[in-house]
Amino acid sequence: MPEVRVEEAQRFMEESLLAGGAPLSEAKAHADLLLHADIVGHYSHGMNRLELYINDMKSGVCNPHAEQIILKETAATAWVDGCDGLGATVGNFCMDLAIKKAKEFGVGWVAVKRCNHNGMAGYWALKAEKEGLIGMSFTNSAPIMVPTRSKQRACGTNPISLAAPATGGDSIVVDLATTTAAMGKVEMQVRKGEPLPEGWALGPDCKPTTDPQLAFETGHLLPLGGFEKTSGYKGYCLSAMVEVLCSGLSGSRATHNVPQWSHTQTEAPNLGQCYVAVDPDCFAPGFGERIADCLQHWRNLEPVDPTLPVLAPGDKEKKNAKITNARGTIMYPQSQLDSAKIFAERIGIRPLEAVKA
Amino acid sequence: MPEVRVEEAQRFMEESLLAGGAPLSEAKAHADLLLHADIVGHYSHGMNRLELYINDMKSGVCNPHAEQIILKETAATAWVDGCDGLGATVGNFCMDLAIKKAKEFGVGWVAVKRCNHNGMAGYWALKAEKEGLIGMSFTNSAPIMVPTRSKQRACGTNPISLAAPATGGDSIVVDLATTTAAMGKVEMQVRKGEPLPEGWALGPDCKPTTDPQLAFETGHLLPLGGFEKTSGYKGYCLSAMVEVLCSGLSGSRATHNVPQWSHTQTEAPNLGQCYVAVDPDCFAPGFGERIADCLQHWRNLEPVDPTLPVLAPGDKEKKNAKITNARGTIMYPQSQLDSAKIFAERIGIRPLEAVKA
Numbered sequence: 001m002p003e004v005r006v007e008e009a010q011r012f013m014e015e016s017l018l019a020g021g022a023p024l025s026e027a028k029a030h031a032d033l034l035l036h037a038d039i040v041g042h043y044s045h046g047m048n049r050l051e052l053y054i055n056d057m058k059s060g061v062c063n064p065h066a067e068q069i070i071l072k073e074t075a076a077t078a079w080v081d082g083c084d085g086l087g088a089t090v091g092n093f094c095m096d097l098a099i100k101k102a103k104e105f106g107v108g109w110v111a112v113k114r115c116n117h118n119g120m121a122g123y124w125a126l127k128a129e130k131e132g133l134i135g136m137s138f139t140n141s142a143p144i145m146v147p148t149r150s151k152q153r154a155c156g157t158n159p160i161s162l163a164a165p166a167t168g169g170d171s172i173v174v175d176l177a178t179t180t181a182a183m184g185k186v187e188m189q190v191r192k193g194e195p196l197p198e199g200w201a202l203g204p205d206c207k208p209t210t211d212p213q214l215a216f217e218t219g220h221l222l223p224l225g226g227f228e229k230t231s232g233y234k235g236y237c238l239s240a241m242v243e244v245l246c247s248g249l250s251g252s253r254a255t256h257n258v259p260q261w262s263h264t265q266t267e268a269p270n271l272g273q274c275y276v277a278v279d280p281d282c283f284a285p286g287f288g289e290r291i292a293d294c295l296q297h298w299r300n301l302e303p304v305d306p307t308l309p310v311l312a313p314g315d316k317e318k319k320n321a322k323i324t325n326a327r328g329t330i331m332y333p334q335s336q337l338d339s340a341k342i343f344a345e346r347i348g349i350r351p352l353e354a355v356k357a
Numbered sequence: 358m359p360e361v362r363v364e365e366a367q368r369f370m371e372e373s374l375l376a377g378g379a380p381l382s383e384a385k386a387h388a389d390l391l392l393h394a395d396i397v398g399h400y401s402h403g404m405n406r407l408e409l410y411i412n413d414m415k416s417g418v419c420n421p422h423a424e425q426i427i428l429k430e431t432a433a434t435a436w437v438d439g440c441d442g443l444g445a446t447v448g449n450f451c452m453d454l455a456i457k458k459a460k461e462f463g464v465g466w467v468a469v470k471r472c473n474h475n476g477m478a479g480y481w482a483l484k485a486e487k488e489g490l491i492g493m494s495f496t497n498s499a500p501i502m503v504p505t506r507s508k509q510r511a512c513g514t515n516p517i518s519l520a521a522p523a524t525g526g527d528s529i530v531v532d533l534a535t536t537t538a539a540m541g542k543v544e545m546q547v548r549k550g551e552p553l554p555e556g557w558a559l560g561p562d563c564k565p566t567t568d569p570q571l572a573f574e575t576g577h578l579l580p581l582g583g584f585e586k587t588s589g590y591k592g593y594c595l596s597a598m599v600e601v602l603c604s605g606l607s608g609s610r611a612t613h614n615v616p617q618w619s620h621t622q623t624e625a626p627n628l629g630q631c632y633v634a635v636d637p638d639c640f641a642p643g644f645g646e647r648i649a650d651c652l653q654h655w656r657n658l659e660p661v662d663p664t665l666p667v668l669a670p671g672d673k674e675k676k677n678a679k680i681t682n683a684r685g686t687i688m689y690p691q692s693q694l695d696s697a698k699i700f701a702e703r704i705g706i707r708p709l710e711a712v713k714a
Contacts (some may be wrong), residue, residue: 008628039384054429061382071641072639072640074462074463074639075433075462075463076433076463076464077462077463077464077635077636077639077640078433078642079639079640091503105431105432105434106432106433106434106466107432107433107434107464107466109463109464109635111641113641130510134601134602134605134606146538146543147658147663147667148657148667148668149658149660149666149667149668150655150658150659150660150661150667151658151660151661151663152658152659154654154655154658155655156446159409160595160598160620161439162601164601164605172597172601173408174594174595176588176591176595180418180582180587180588181588188556193432195448196413197448197586197587198587199583199587202586205430206661217470224581224588224591224592225581225582225583225592226582226583226587229554229555230480230535230537230555230556230557230583231537231538231581231669233668234533234581235581235582235671236670237531237533238517238531238595238659240531240651240655240669240670241517241519241670242368243651244485244519244521244529244648245491245493247651247699248644248647248648248651249491249637249639249640249644250640250641251640251641251642251643251647252649254650254654256651256654278434278466279434280605280606282429282431282436283429283434283436283468283606283607283608284436284470284606284608285608285609286442286466286608287605287606290605290608290611291601291605293606293611294597294605294611294613297611297613298504298507298511298512298597301504301507301508301509301511302507302508302509303506303507303508304506304507304508305506308506308631310504310505310506310507311505311506311590312462312482312597313590313593313594313597313598315567
């Protein structure tokens with residue numbers, strides 16, 4: 001697979017965002033958000049989505065110059081208007097605010113309306129973790145999950161994330177969509193020409209399908225847990241929980257009213273997001289040691305297959321980041337480089353340069 | 358199935374708890390917690406567990422006279438020592454504290470160590486919901502979940518619950534174990550003589566089993582999502598997230614050090630719990646209307662099977678409660694009534710009276 005130097009990927013994303021109309025600070029911030037996803041191996045949330053963000057700025061759906069407004073505030077809470085800013089702009093504003101409140105009052109709880117897509121949920125939780133806090137972030141999204149027993153999609157992948165610091169620079173990072181699999185994973189099965197496991201998706205007839213192309217075209221994902229007999233309603237309930245914290249608190253659109261994200265978007269999505277920070281120092285001493293003890297215990301569990309060690313939450317992404325950083329390059333599929341070439345011409349920036357073809 | 362009047366079940370549980378050594382107020386509070394589970398149809402967490410609680414008091418593992426201590430406090434947070442009190446005693450103390458803080462400062466976040474089992478997680482979330490707040494509760498537990506790729510169990514069912522008020526007296530209630538199914542459901546399959554769905558449990562050879570008796574004896578439950586290919590690691594991650602909020606913040610035992618709950622328990626479990634309340638009035642106006650709109654949207658989705666309508670989170674329990682309250686009786690299996698008879702003789706209280714045999 002072609003490789004692109006990390007700095008070159010960053011340069012390309014920053015220049016694209018600048019060309020799209022973002023101020024330098026916000027172009028840099030948003031490129032960092034997307035680059036993080038590519039570095040930790042969640043390619044669906046990285047450069048893969050760059051063009052969608054640029055189109056949103058070009059069409060006016062996203063206003064990269066918007067300044068966020070605190071509409072209501074208490075010691076521990078804030079209600080914010082994201083004013084349709086870039087995902088990273090709104091995310092930084094809100095998580096910085098949550099961190100500030102957590103450091104002063106133990107907890108910072110921020111709900112924000114009029115948001116655009118904010119990339120990997122875990123990126124925001126990690127922002128608080130780097131400050132020695134527990135970070136959590138949630139967002140609603142467009143309807144793609146079919147609730148248990150339903151023929152129609154109505155809920156979002158609505159991710160849940162939490163990051164917490166452990167001693168020795170270690171951490172636990174939870175970041176998951178409340179569907180069994182994200183649509184990006186279905187796309188990967190299409191590319192690989194492999195069937196889906198049962199419990200990922202429904203076909204147009206509302207029956208389970210293992211055909212990745214059919215699942216991709218239908219866009220009816222099952223909640224985490226799959227079917228009712230394997231507790232799929234729990235994934236649906238988790239998505240609903242995120243809805244309460246996002247559109248419920250912020251007054252944004254509910255998921256069932258959010259338009260699908262597309263290259264021809266004309267309407268601001270008005271997503272709802274929720275950013276939470278909690279200071280472990282307000283509770284029992286030794287938090288970092290206890291988290292480290294759990295991480296060690298889980299990593300040392302005897303694996304079923306000795307070649308597949310038990311991972312702690314976040315280990316896969318840490319391992320991917322280590323490999324990427326050691327290699328100094330990100331591997332993108334050729335199809336993505338082809339798209340990037342056309343895209344660079346369209347917006348008039350220097351094309352993305354691969355080191356190996 | 359034999360039926361017992363609701364008031365009689367309540368009388369029996371209160372008298373049992375009094376005979377076990379609980380003061381009247383705490384006997385009433387704990388009976389209310391267990392009765393709630395039976396009324397909403399979660400029989401595993403109701404009278405089914407009464408004897409375990411009484412044994413814990415008799416053996417000294419639980420001290421029903423314990424008064425809880427606030428060890429550290431900020432405007433929005435508190436770290437509490439549960440002092441091995443009864444589940445309901447500690448739950449009421451902590452959720453009352455979280456509610457008070459939420460009403461004053463927008464959020465109340467309470468982590469507590471040295472806890473006993475606190476019944477249905479949703480009961481505590483609902484306590485805040487009745488005050489017009491979002492309630493959340495989490496607890497760790499004994500190891501019963503086998504993390505993805507592991508041969509050994511290490512994590513707990515560690516439930517997640519959230520309740521939020523909607524207009525018209527309606528609500529959304531999420532209350533779920535982070536395993537695919539709770540052990541109580543495996544027991545039910547044993548009683549019914551029916552196989553387990555794939556993805557619930559492993560046998561002693563660490564391979565999937567559909568044999569309910571084998572699964573019950575082995576006690577190796579799979580995380581929500583089941584196997585790795587259907588994202589079982591997400592259920593494991595959710596259990597880990599609850600661990601951070603419970604043992605991480607409170608300094609209680611981590612799940613992997615918690616003894617299994619049994620009739621011969623000699624050691625206090627020192628569970629960790631977390632109670633959170635958030636005041637929606639600190640955020641966008643119209644919270645109750647937005648939650649009501651989501652509930653209505655989900656309930657009105659076209660079902661695959663017209664005889665099985667789409668439910669909103671918490672609807673099943675509301676429906677069960679309505680049926681129970683209209684009938685005025687709770688249905689218990691004969692085996693449970695037989696146990697209750699022997700138990701009543703042992704502790705010297707009036708036996709449980711059934712209205713229909």
